[in-house]
Amino acid sequence: MASLLLSHFMNVEARNSALCYLSYRPAAELLEFAQQLAEDAIQYGVEIFIMVDDNNFNVSAINASSNVRLLQISREKCLRHNYHKAINTGGTWQYITSWDKALLYFCALNQNYSFVWFLEEDVFIPSVQAFRSLHELYSNTTDLIVPRHELNLIGSDGLWLWIMASGKFLPPWACSMANAVGFSRRMLIAMDQFVQWLGEVPFHEFFFNTLAVQLNFTIVTPTELNTIEYAKVFFYKDIREQPNNMWHPIKDFPKGKKWRTSLVNETSQHNNTFDLTNLEMLCHGNQTMTSIKQHLKDLFVRFEISKSNFSSNVRRLWRQRFSDLAEECQKRNVSKEIISFVIKLADHAYKLPEPPVPELVRIKSANHIRLEREINEMKQAIYQFSSNSSAVTELRKQATDLIKKLTVEIRQEIVEEEKLRKFN
Incomplete structure (x- = not known):
């Protein structure tokens, strides 16, 4: 389709x-x-x-x-x-x-x-x-x-x-x-x-x-x-630690204005540099476990505050550097906590697109092919009309019914193909 x-x-x-x-x-x-x-x-x-x-x-x-x-x-x-x-x-x-x-x-x-x-x-x-x-x-x-x-x-x-x-x-x-x-x-x-x-x-x-x-x-x-939520209370502390995020819901508009002013005042005092030295030290095991959690949080906040000052190309380069470091940490058998953190930083530098969904049905039944063809023909017929006439309403209803039937067919095909894979 x-x-x-x-x-x-x-x-x-x-x-x-x-x-x-x-x-x-x-x-x-x-x-x-x-x-x-x-x-x-x-x-x-x-x-x-x-x-x-x-x-x-x-x-x-x-x-x-x-x-x-x-x-x-x-x-x-x-x-x-x-x-x-x-x-x-x-x-x-x-x-x-x-x-x-x-x-x-x-x-x-x-x-x-x-x-x-x-x-x-x-x-x-x-x-x-x-x-x-x-x-x-x-x-x-x-x-x-x-x-x-x-x-x-x-x-x-x-x-x-x-x-x-x-x-x-x-x-x-x-x-x-x-x-x-x-x-x-x-x-x-x-x-x-x-x-x-x-x-x-x-x-x-x-x-x-x-x-x-x-x-x-x-x-x-x-x-x-990732701070777009259905219903959650946010505080200024949250905003200042991730000042490049969008936040929902914040319905108190005067408070939001006040937060922006406070962020401007704080930003002028920030050191907007970030390097890998501290992370590399963690990868080489130069930190005790008791200090790691707070250290990771501090590194995360520092990167979150700094990253909007980087160009898009630099953000992508940071992703590559974090990814390379995560791979090196894995080779050195560094703790999973540190490796997960470095991978998290890679995503926060530049998020890769979602992977494509593989084809669900490899071998379509004759009924599947017939329904698919009829749905496409129905849609093409609808596109020929310029107004919402009773004929168009009926065509839409028929197309909807066909989609429901084909959905049932696809579910059955997926189950059968899964059985076949397990058998083989």
Whole structure:
């Protein structure tokens, strides 16, 4: 099925990148930081937007710089373009939020950006430098940047919200928290094409990862996003130890502003150098075990504070140096704790893309091939229509039913092939 889509995503060209905050009504502190981002981002080609969900909110009354663009899109326009239900977890109501509006805008209405970030308004970025470092490190080589990448290889729908993926995607499925996400232009194009055949936006926490997996796109889960949580309390101590991370949820905007000011004052006092001397000493066994844990923590914090000052190329070189050191430590039979720490530093310097998912079914049954062909034909038929007529609604229903049938077939094939492997 991926082959039906892939030909549309080659040689995609666009200009600058963009960052879009998703907000119901933007707070003054959000507007202020968005302006700071916009001023800094001029030098590296990122434009700043805020999608305002409340269409009764008077954006013209906001004293915002021309560098920050406030957007509003009507509910009717979203429905007309099939953009609804992106964060709906059940029911038939055509649920529309700033997620649907931002996806519509950057997938279909404004295609001038090579890479686009979506950030919910309660995602805290400690500094403009933290965002710049993350963007420059990954945006040129990645299709999807997400906090996590959890696979559901056989499409098991008994846990979490996986039942919502049934009839929309064949296995494998994948999911992530999605409060801070980055998309390449070809990923945005692929999402729009998927929305047009389905008639709605699938639930965002499995939509992005699953589509990227099935198209064999590049997925990265940077360590800077590992503090994107569903519900967790963070303190200033956490932020100052990892000042280049994004943090969610932080809904106290005045507190976030205060933290940024404190970080600026502290940063001016930091020694932003980092070398391997101390780590090499550990690898050569020149430390007692009682001092190692605190020593490792101090090294980690020092690297986390320093790394945004390194260029993208230097970050990649640090990964290689850490990887080489981990290999040397293994040869010397150094403790697993130290080796794990060095490998952790390698990921914090530069996170490699997620490995591709191997083909689940090597020998397809005749029924599998028939269902796959019928699904592709059904989708092609849907793409021929320019409006949501009753005929399109019926075609979508038939395609959904076929996907469910093929999912069952794939699960059975996976079980049979696993039995055969064990037998052999």
